[in-house]
Structure formats: structure tokens, C-alpha cells
Amino acid sequence: MRKIVLTGLSALALSLSACGQSADEAAPTAAASSDAAPQNAPGVSVTDAMIRLPAAPGRPGVAYFTVTQGDGTPKNIAAAYVEGVGRTEMHETVMENGVSKMQPVKAVPIEAGKTVQFKAGGLHVMLFDVADTLKAGETTEITLTLDNGDKISAPAKIEAVGGGMDASMDHSGHDMSKM
Ligand SMILES: [Cu+2]
Numbered sequence: 001m002r003k004i005v006l007t008g009l010s011a012l013a014l015s016l017s018a019c020g021q022s023a024d025e026a027a028p029t030a031a032a033s034s035d036a037a038p039q040n041a042p043g044v045s046v047t048d049a050m051i052r053l054p055a056a057p058g059r060p061g062v063a064y065f066t067v068t069q070g071d072g073t074p075k076n077i078a079a080a081y082v083e084g085v086g087r088t089e090m091h092e093t094v095m096e097n098g099v100s101k102m103q104p105v106k107a108v109p110i111e112a113g114k115t116v117q118f119k120a121g122g123l124h125v126m127l128f129d130v131a132d133t134l135k136a137g138e139t140t141e142i143t144l145t146l147d148n149g150d151k152i153s154a155p156a157k158i159e160a161v162g163g164g165m166d167a168s169m170d171h172s173g174h175d176m177s178k179m
């Protein structure tokens with residue numbers, strides 16, 4: 001009786017490992033298909049770009065977007081430009097002693113297979129001297145410059161402040177005198 005039980009268990013173990021192997025074999029096929037889009041020369045794309053207008057004239061606005069690098073060597077986002085905006089700064093919101101504050105970021109690293117999100121409460125681009133030609137509901141263009149000189153442009157939706165509570169909270173702690 002004991003021998004029969006053991007045989008049954010080892011057969012079960014064999015069938016389990018066989019399942020594991022077939023799952024491994026399927027993985028490279030899925031990875032290969034994501035490489036099949038060499039059209040975008042730098043391999044970097046900007047999606048979901050959005051501009052949030054200043055809460056009041058003279059105050060900064062903010063830009064959020066997602067950066068994805070399909071292939072190529074690691075790079076850095078060195079600068080962001082938004083059509084209709086005088087000056088920009090890349091910032092990151094960090095927690096310090098339990099208080100949320102922002103600090104300037106000189107370069108944001110990107111690498112193949114990774115997605116970097118600029119979003120409320122994290123990385124974002126501050127927009128200074130926002131022209132009143134930028135109107136909620138319309139679209140402008142955002143251009144990122146990489147440290148190798150490549151540029152990527154994408155359309156950016158313009159939203160009024162108040163589209164989300166997070167925007168005003170994100171910037172309430174901004175100490176302009178330190179900039
Ligand atoms: Cu900021």
C-alpha cells in the first residue's frame with residue numbers, strides 16, 4: 001500500500017513541474033512581440049500628458065504625463081518644455097518628517113522596459129509664466145529633452161484647476177522664496 005501512495009505523489013510532482021516548464025516556454029514569445037515596433041526611433045514615448053492651469057494668475061501650473069522607453073540604452077529626462085509656458089522646473093514631492101514638500105529634480109532616469117509617471121504626489125513639472133492663451137479644454141504640446149539631445153513631443157490636454165483636489169494639495173506647500 002505504502003509504495004502505491006509514493007508512486008502517486010511522484011507522478012503528481014512530475015505533472016506539476018511539467019506545467020511550470022510550459023509556462024516558462026510561453027514567456028519569451030510574449031516578450032518578443034513587444035519588440036516588434038521599431039518605428040519610434042528613440043524608443044521613448046510620452047502618453048497621458050496633461051496640463052493643470054494655475055489656481056490664480058501668476059501662480060504656477062503643473063504638468064503630468066507618463067514616459068515609457070521601449071528599448072535602447074538608459075537615458076535621462078533633462079528638461080521639459082510646454083508650448084505657452086515661460087519656464088518649467090522638474091520637481092518631486094517627497095515626505096520629510098511627515099510633511100509633504102517639493103524639491104527640484106535635475107534629471108529623471110528612464111530605461112528600457114520601464115515606465116516613469118509624472119503625477120500628483122510624485123514627479124511633476126512646474127509651469128511658471130503660463131500664458132492666458134492656454135485655456136481649459138484645449139490642447140497644447142509638451143516636449144521632453146533627453147540628455148543625449150533627443151526630443152519627444154506629445155499633445156497635452158489643458159485642465160482647469162479644481163479638476164482634482166490633489167493638484168491644489170500638491171502645491172500648497174510650495175515655498176516660492178526658496179526657488
Ligand atoms: Cu512643484
